[in-house]
Amino acid sequence: xxxxxxxxxxxxxxxxxxxxxxxxxxxxxxxxxxxxxxxxxxxxxxxxxxxxxxxxxxxxxxxxxxxxxxxxxxxxxxxxxxxxxxxxxxxxxxxxxxxxxxxxxxxxxxxxxxxxxxxxxxxxxxxxxxxxxxxxxxxxxxxxxxxxxxxxxxxxxxxxxxxxxxxxxxxxxxxxxxxxxxxxxxxxxxxxxxxxxxxxxxxxxxxxxxxxxxxxxxxxxxxxxxxxxxxxxxxxxxxxxxxxxxxxxxxxxxxxxxxxxxxxxxxxxxxxxxxxxxxxxxxxxxxxxxx
Amino acid sequence: xxxxxxxxxxxxxxxxxxxxxxxxxxxxxxxxxxxxxxxxxxxxxxxxxxxxxxxxxxxxxxxxxxxxxxxxxxxxxxxxxxxxxxxxxxxxxxxxxxxxxxxxxxxxxxxxxxxxxxxxxxxxxxxxxxxxxxxxxxxxxxxxxxxxxxxxxxxxxxxxxxx
Ligand SMILES: Cc1cc2nc3c(=O)[nH]c(=O)nc-3n(C[C@H](O)[C@H](O)[C@H](O)COP(=O)(O)OP(=O)(O)OC[C@H]3O[C@@H](n4cnc5c(N)ncnc54)[C@H](O)[C@@H]3O)c2cc1C
Ligand code: FES
Ligand code: FES
Numbered sequence: 001x002x003x004x005x006x007x008x009x010x011x012x013x014x015x016x017x018x019x020x021x022x023x024x025x026x027x028x029x030x031x032x033x034x035x036x037x038x039x040x041x042x043x044x045x046x047x048x049x050x051x052x053x054x055x056x057x058x059x060x061x062x063x064x065x066x067x068x069x070x071x072x073x074x075x076x077x078x079x080x081x082x083x084x085x086x087x088x089x090x091x092x093x094x095x096x097x098x099x100x101x102x103x104x105x106x107x108x109x110x111x112x113x114x115x116x117x118x119x120x121x122x123x124x125x126x127x128x129x130x131x132x133x134x135x136x137x138x139x140x141x142x143x144x145x146x147x148x149x150x151x152x153x154x155x156x157x158x159x160x161x162x163x164x165x166x167x168x169x170x171x172x173x174x175x176x177x178x179x180x181x182x183x184x185x186x187x188x189x190x191x192x193x194x195x196x197x198x199x200x201x202x203x204x205x206x207x208x209x210x211x212x213x214x215x216x217x218x219x220x221x222x223x224x225x226x227x228x229x230x231x232x233x234x235x236x237x238x239x240x241x242x243x244x245x246x247x248x249x250x251x252x253x254x255x256x257x258x259x260x261x262x263x264x265x266x267x268x269x270x271x272x273x274x275x276x277x278x279x280x281x282x283x284x285x286x287x288x289x290x291x
Numbered sequence: 292x293x294x295x296x297x298x299x300x301x302x303x304x305x306x307x308x309x310x311x312x313x314x315x316x317x318x319x320x321x322x323x324x325x326x327x328x329x330x331x332x333x334x335x336x337x338x339x340x341x342x343x344x345x346x347x348x349x350x351x352x353x354x355x356x357x358x359x360x361x362x363x364x365x366x367x368x369x370x371x372x373x374x375x376x377x378x379x380x381x382x383x384x385x386x387x388x389x390x391x392x393x394x395x396x397x398x399x400x401x402x403x404x405x406x407x408x409x410x411x412x413x414x415x416x417x418x419x420x421x422x423x424x425x426x427x428x429x430x431x432x433x434x435x436x437x438x439x440x441x442x443x444x445x446x447x448x449x450x451x452x453x454x
Contacts, residue, residue, distance in 0.1 A: 002293050003312035003358040032315070032354050033335040045312065047359055073348070097424020098405065099339055102348035103355075185423035186337070 005047040009133050009162060012046060016158040017135055019044045024160045026054070026069035027103030029096065030112040048107070053162055057081055062168045068107030068130070068161040072119070076101065084168050086280060087175030087194055087273075088122040094179055095119065097186060107161045113147045113217075114188075120147065120218045121194035121210040122177040123164070131162045138162070147217045173198040173206065174280035176273045180265050182256060189213040190257040193245070193269035197277040202232045209241065209274065214249040214266050221248045224270060233278055241274055242267035295358045301326070302370030310357040317341045319357035320367060328368035328397045332426065339425030342398035342405075343367050349405035351424075368397035371404065379449070380404060380442040387438035391429035399425050403439045411447055415440065 002019075006012040016022050022044040025031045035041060048054050054069040057078050064081060072092040075081055082089040095104045095118055109119045110130070120143070128143045135158060143164075146153050155161075169175070175196040181187035192213050198206030207228040209221045227240035251262035298307040301324060308323045317334075320326045320343070332338035334353045341352040344366040371378045380400050383389070390396045399422060406413060406421040413421065418439050419432075427435060 001312045003295055003356060005359070005361070027354070028356065028359075029336055029354050032356075035313075036334055041313065045356070047356075049359075071348070096336065097339065098402065098421055099342055099349050099351045099424045100336055100354075102345075102350050185420065 001041045002044045005050045007050050013135050024048050026105035026108045029100050029104045064166045066164040069105045071102050072104050073101040087177040091118045091122040091177040111153050113151050113153050116189040116213040121192050121212040124210045125194040125196040125208045129165045133162050134159045149216050172281050174277050174284050176276035178269045178273045191265045193273040195273035195277040197281050199281045204228045204231050214251040214262050219248050221245050238271050242271045245270035297361050299360045300364045312358050314357045315353050316355040316357045317352035326367050326369050330394050339398040340395055342401040349402050379445045383438040383442040387434050389434040389438040395427040407443055
């Protein structure tokens with residue numbers, strides 16, 4: 001195995017073209033445990049962290065740009081970002097320990113393509129996009145177009161993600177992410193639920209609800225969104241959200257939870273995530289009316 | 292196999308070594324630089340026994356390729372004391388009986404230092420969350436948490452006096 005640390009996107013692309021049996025990495029918090037568990041070593045590992053464009057959290061006009069290799073601790077410690085995306089910040093803050101968060105990246109969390117990746121439902125709920133580097137030029141792809149199955153992405157060999165883009169939320173819009181694990185910290189999601197809610201007074205005018213860890217890839221629950229939009233968050237509407245979330249699950253049975261348990265918890269967490277995002281959306285509308 | 296030349300600063304000293312790209316920073320620190328205070332518990336990021344400061348961020352040395360350390364600044368447990376004077380965290384761990392076998396201790400001390408550098412007055416809950424990435428199979432954690440809180444208080448008081 002060889003090691004390379006390019007400093008520009010073009011240099012990284014050229015390195016990847018020259019060696020097809022290569023793996024890019026950022027924090028290596030997925031890569032190293034995988035190699036240790038006996039997965040075959042690539043001929044070359046390409047460290048993306050020395051490329052300036054892949055590091056940093058910046059706000060330009062109304063769009064946040066996050067370098068794909070930025071440690072997630074830089075997100076959770078950014079007060080402006082956390083105010084705009086409290087749910088995505090919560091999700092990033094759930095990835096492992098402080099030691100892990102000083103290394104783990106959004107690019108790695110997405111491209112490792114674990115069904116339980118915590119940031120992915122919240123990224124999808126917030127309509128995040130990625131800029132993909134490719135020998136044929138850069139392209140912008142929605143995050144929900146990247147993961148295609150456990151461990152599999154739509155990126156072609158030699159391609160990698162440069163950065164994430166997130167538009168600032170509209171007025172009276174906020175998000176939430178809740179995760180169920182058997183312990184308090186340091187475990188992989190049994191169920192994750194992200195919601196982004198827009199309100200107008202007591203009325204729900206927009207909803208995006210995405211589940212993690214209950215299907216091969218993060219799952220958007222369209223029926224729950226339909227049940228919610230136009231409602232005033234009545235008990236009936238929230239019960240419909242829970243039922244739709246449970247129905248949308250296609251989970252596995254494993255030591256962390258049975259299929260029936262995951263279905264039930266998915267409904268509960270989806271309803272709670274909606275309630276939390278709704279509360280935050282109302283708070284954010286109060287703030288904007290005060291300023 | 293191509294060996295990579297790495298230059299970095301470890302505990303204040305400029306050092307250099309040759310590494311095979313598959314070698315972890317944990318192994319390089321132990322086997323090439325003789326820093327045996329950096330412990331291997333799991334090798335997969337779960338136990339925190341290998342915690343070091345890498346460019347001012349607490350990190351599991353087992354999840355870093357040694358080749359990545361080029362031009363970095365590293366602090367290990369060996370760099371915590373000030374010559375013969377133990378760091379307040381080390382002193383409080385001794386006085387508070389916060390260790391038994393001691394394998395987890397270097398990692399806890401580094402993670403605790405990272406917390407206190409950022410937050411000199413943490414609550415018990417904040418200490419517990421900040422140390423969630425460190426496992427101890429002996430003490431039951433309580434004495435560790437109390438020792439960190441005691442060290443934080445001592446460091447705040449000392450700081451007040453010296454100002
Ligand atoms: C102790 C421990 C606890 C953990 N807890 C959690 C948890 O609670 N929740 C959770 O979701 N995850 C968890 N993880 C998994 C891991 O930390 C996250 O998935 C993390 O975000 C991965 O980021 P990374 O930069 O370290 O990825 P890497 O290991 O560097 O890369 C992961 C994969 O993505 C690819 N990749 C990386 N960057 C890019 C890019 N820019 N473009 C294209 N491909 C890329 C790599 O080739 C590799 O296949 C944990 C891991 C450990 C060791
Ligand atoms: S040895 Fe590195 S975390 Fe356990
Ligand atoms: S003192 Fe033995 S593992 Fe902590």
